[in-house]
Amino acid sequence: MPSRRWKPMTARSCCTVEGQTVLGTLSRCRPSRSEFSKKVAELPSFRRLSFSDLSSSSSARFNNEDLAHSIGAGLYAFQLSELRAITHDFSSNFLLGEGGFGTVHKGYVDDKMRPGLRAQAVAVKLLDIEGLQGHREWLAEVIFLGKLRHPHLVKLIGYCCEDEERLLVYEFMPRGSLENHLFRRMSVALPWNTRLKIAIGAARGLAFLHGAETPVIYRDFKASNILLDSDFTAKLSDFGLAKMGPEGEDTHVTTRVMGTQGYAAPEYVMTGHLTTRSDVYSFGVVLLELLTGRRSVDKNKPKSEEKLVDWARPYLTSSRKLRFIMDPRLAGQYSVKGAREAASLALQCISPMPKDRPRMPAVVEALESLQHLKDMAVSCGAWPATPISGRTALSAKNKLEAMADTRRRPMPFRLS
Structure with a gap:
């Protein structure tokens, strides 16, 4: 719901x-x-x-x-x-x-x-x-x-x-919302290629709005507003908060702050200044949700992990770090290069500086280039995707080595 x-x-x-x-x-x-x-x-x-x-x-x-x-x-x-x-x-x-x-x-x-x-x-x-x-x-x-x-x-x-x-x-959109597929426990996990397809479709919708004769700022881009048809084609819904973009020499629209916590761009929350780059930030948050399987804000997580953007940002700079936060429901069935490029794109989209965020046509182009990558994490040694550190990592390594050594040694037998 x-x-x-x-x-x-x-x-x-x-x-x-x-x-x-x-x-x-x-x-x-x-x-x-x-x-x-x-x-x-x-x-x-x-x-x-x-x-x-x-x-x-x-x-x-x-x-x-x-x-x-x-x-x-x-x-x-x-x-x-x-x-x-x-x-x-x-x-x-x-x-x-x-x-x-x-x-x-x-x-x-x-x-x-x-x-x-x-x-x-x-x-x-x-x-x-x-x-x-x-x-x-x-x-x-x-x-x-x-x-x-x-x-x-x-x-x-x-x-x-x-x-x-x-x-x-x-x-009628028979597959419901992206939110339901990502966060409902009883739902079947979305495969990597389906997640990428959804991201591309949603990005195309935003790019169309921003490219209109007078740009349209969606203002409420989030997982629950991305609906899916029977083929998992993404379509944007709920335009109640949409605004016309700035015209002439204006650089932004000043308006009341409305939207959804965790998705709204920081400069919009602070000043009420709204631009198409505000939508780009929200898109970056949804892209992180697709990568991690986590909500933009989750009060059930530890305090340091409640806000997805703050928690995920340090992990988005390398494949080695990224595997620690990839959605475990993917079970390693994702493209290592594709995930790395998508994470890099998300990092650009959630930049604190609006001018550093890419425009949506560039986002679409970047995502489309990832569609045919087949380098799955499970076959590249990049799994498991849960962080192991310190003594825990050493203990796990020792256990694995001991198991391997046991398999190599002949089994003892008893004299009857």
Whole structure:
């Protein structure tokens, strides 16, 4: 189940920033339904809304006709009753997950529901207006995914906007999220080549966003937002926090700090300055998760190992050190050179200095060059992948030598 969105807090008093109620300068207070309706009713017409408006204080009051006019063809406007029917009234038996937005349920649409709509499984996301996200994030999803289409972005099929209800309908991703595959104990370990495929797909999605006519900063790149289809093709989902990049002579976008602990770039957390290099940092963290099988933040680990970036950084400079932190579930079935190059790339991505991080097209190119390497660690003597030091290492060596010596000596026999 996707983790709830992290909200850093630095103050207890509520105030207003960018036309929204927030806690301190960082996180949102929850609106009541009446407050939600009032705020939406006061907003300007959707017909004037564009990508650039999502980076300003404006949002929208609209009906389905306005929304369809702005987005254009390609998205279906569903009725709430239809979405209730296909999800069995949002039954818990059809629950796929839950996050800051609300709940996500599986449903099925047939080709008779709308002209041109093929029969398929879908994922229906239901906005909890008293949750951590709200109308503005819902609108951002519709705007971005309604106009941006790419093989590595999850496909938005349609939406529902009735009174206070806000829903989104996506293509169903049968393999779920990367988070589930990496960190659920009962899941089968992802093979090395599959991990590399996922990293490449996610990198291509980010590169596409950053290369748009006006760059799009994803702002919430993490394992739970990387969804996988039946072939483990990675697609980015959840664009509620996406922002338009800087334009003209601006070098960054200044915005409220929102995202997920452990993934957010340090300069963004400290200053609120957001650039495409902030996404590159987050990508580096996910790449480390793929290499190590560890979460970006794990409170169950010893204090020195809680934060993945801080713990892993000293091990990323050589193959000899790297093998100590490789995911033990891989059991040595990974390319030594590929892991070394991926670790080096991750180290560049998590550089404290944004200007030292590579751009996403370069990241894609570097990862693609690792696809056909076959030098498995188990056949190169680079296994086991757990650190052994000092007396423990000497003891283990002596035991192995003793076992080998026993095998070489003839076994004694007894006289009957």
